[in-house]
Amino acid sequence: MKLQPLFSSLALALTLACAPAHAATGPGVSWQAAAADADIDRAFAQAKAEKKPVLLYWGAKWCPPCNQLKATLFNRADFIEQSKAFVAVGIDGDAPGAQKLGTRFKVRGYPTLILFSPAGHEITRLPGEADAAQVMKVLQLGLSSGRPVKAVLADARAGRKLGANEWRLLGFYGWETDEQQLLPAAERPATLAQLARASEGADAETATRLWLKSIGALADGKTADPAQLPRLRAVLADAEQARVQMDVLTNEAPDLVKALTQAAGEARRLLVAEFDAALKRLNEDVTLSRADRLNALQGRIELARLDSAKDDPHPARIPAALLAEAREQAGKANRDVTDGYERQAVVTEAAHLLGRAGLWKESDELLKSALARSHSPYYLMSQLGGNAKKQGKTADALRWYEEAFNKSEGPATRLQWGSNYLGALVELSPEDTARIEKTAAQLFAEAEKDPGAFYERSERSLKKVATLLAGWSKTPAQAAALGRLKAQLDGVCGKLDGSDAKARAACQGLMAPAARKA
Template identity: 55%
Template sequence: MKLRLAACCLAVCLAWGTAAAAPGLPSKNVAWVAAAADADVDRAFARARAENKPVLLYWGATWCPPCNQLKATLFNRQDFALQAREFVAVHVDGDRPGAQKLGQRFGVSAYPTMVLFSPDAREITRLPGEAEPEQVLALLQQALAAGRPVKALVADATAGRPLSANEWRALAFYAWDVDDGRVVAPAERAALLAKLAAAAPAADDETATRLWLKALVADEGQGRVKADAALRERVRRVAADPALARRHADVFAGSAADLVRALAEGAPDKSPLVPVFDGALQRLAADATLSRADRLGALGSRVELARLGSPEQAVKVELPAALRQAVREQVARDDREISDGYERQAVITGGAYVLARAGLWDESDALLKANLAKSHSPYYLMSQLGGNARKLGRNDEALGWYRQAFEKSEGPATRLQWGGGYLAALVDLAPNDGARIESTAATLIDEAGRDAGAFQGRSVRSLQRVGSKLVAWNDGGRHAAAMKRLQARLDGVCRKAPAADGARDTCRALLKPRTTG
């Protein structure tokens, strides 16, 4: 399991507890520069050059659970605030006007992404948001002190040139999941990580182990990373050792089932690694030195291990009664004890997911409903409720939640994303409801026309998914009249889109059938 408002009314703020940040900023203990356009970032880099300081760019979104986890942990720490004096901190909220264009400029698309640049705007590294704050702080300090660009480190390592221990560590803890092709193409990532793992110094077993773990996870079962007996024993040894497993807690808590699948010689659920991993995860789930989100991640990974013998999308699963009870108790305790709003958004959404994966659907729904009034982004919880209902075959209920989620969503990029999700669900679950499908599509087209960043970054990808869904819905001309009306509406938007950056051509292609060959 992978667990990656500017203002609110008094009642909601009180329900969520005191927030750790001024409205719109990741934290109040750092002098963040809010950026929404090229000029904002250019001014930040001009200041960085004048002060000879690096730039840390944080790209996130209000609703994003991992972003809220960063706000509740890393960004809220005093030692992070002290380090922040050594760099210019730039915050790009994905829903600010111009933010999606900035995302394209810096090659960031996944929320959250943290990128460290030199004063002259060369990218040094991307920091892993899923790692523990202490690990991130150590990596940041190393990069601030003498960091070379990760791209240069990869070139040297693959060419056999020597790297320092800190440089190998920078490779092992690089945020490969949000690289966005800056260092390596996604399809080549697993092979590169395996090559780096094999080249890592024998004396630095921890770095080599982490690179192997990341390579196995990145492979996603494609077989590009060959698991031999030595690698299986390396991973088994780490999982069996409490201290070693603790040092790689984020990987085990997030990807234990993926590791078992990658290493299993036969059926994954029969692998002798399963009880070893489960023991490691039990220890991590009980480790009070880890954040609640990490402990929940470990518990969720126990659920995923227990599900290995079941179809991935199975709704009813047979899990040990003790494991189900552990899920109930930990989620209830988190719900009862969390007072920070950011942490609540991160952990409660994860808790609802774990409950559902454990087959506790009613309890997942109840948790989400009880937290709607407490969330600064209730539409995220509504979309989870829609997902639960859809998996259970309650299609009308699912569509009701997806509709509410779209209606409550805020921010141009978020509205296109949530609206696209609602439209996709309509096409899948109510394809004969042409009126609702056309009305929703028309709303999205109109909103795109009012958003200068609609044809960039995440927003254009949302629109392209909408276009593909509508084209499929109209297969064989079944809804030709509706599509003609939507195309006319889109044409009006496209005529106003700028031609220079390709936005107009992108717009015009949205409702065109894709060609192959």
């Protein structure tokens, strides 16, 4: 089935909550910048008139998964060719008003991809965690169907017959970025399990994917029927099946193992060994991107950490050979990557897995060596702050978090990085009242200048600030600082557009808990 006729009959919106229009655009794709409802409305009107899809791209340039998409999906020849048949719209999450658009499209996680009809109806959310070839196939499915996934799900739950492609649309739906558009989060595991059973016989790969996701979605501490263990072992033993389910296996390896085996015993030992072998094959699969291969290596490290505390900075029982592989592959990735987008995805992933392996020196050195070549060095600085904090290096942690905030760019990003810095101050240096007040005051001053400060990511950052301050205020000096900050925020709220009831309510509600406590 060719994509061209499909694109001419439907509108597509891929909402990626992780890259700005100016930085996210892949070579050969003509993106239109948008920062307000009027821009989006104009794009959909154009798409409807021309019977073209709309590709909406929303995010921030620092986000590693988004940079991964730029390095693997948006530069594909087939994607670039098909982009000529739709209206491509890029929304920089740091543009004025961008966070309001996030509310309109109900997106939070980075990245989120959404397919819309020409009339603006949501068709499906695409799996940003899948590899580029799979995402292209899901685009094809969504376009050929034209039916909202909500309607497809309703039919599936009612026991109506679905075609294989409709089942695949459900299997590859972006459940992680659903934001409860289809289901309350609590209902997801049982619903995915129901769909897995219902899809048996229609499409084996989809049934397996839905089943794996239903197990991975179980709440921490909940277990699955151990009778299902042979099914997982069969997937792991089959190289072709494991490759198809790559993203689920690499991202959810520890959850799958813990759900299907007891905390200790022969069954778990055998499953971990089989899982490790499957992930090793994926790690060595040159048809996968560097980031995906490193993700498989991290999955192996997470399995080796199963008996360690969740955040133990020095996990025990990681085999020396696995540590050697982590060092070698991280260094090779740093040497070999030349594309700036791929570097942001790969180096940050490599540094993270080194830290998870307890190789903090190597992780720090990798991040420091990459600072000068990163288009968003503040992200790496934040990682360095996190590394230092986990190692108990308080002064280094605060220095890196502060530098990351100072170097961060864009209003939404600065509020997020600033709230992270404030969190580190409150946790690691709560007695530094002057520094904490100064940082919070700066964030409120920046929020005053940002029309989208009380929407989506920015609102969540400010809520974090308010919560931190409420829990921090214990001494008379801290209470006085909190009073001054509340007065400053009251001034910010008073200057908001009176017609924007949502923003005013969000602003006025920020410090209410702190005021009640005082």
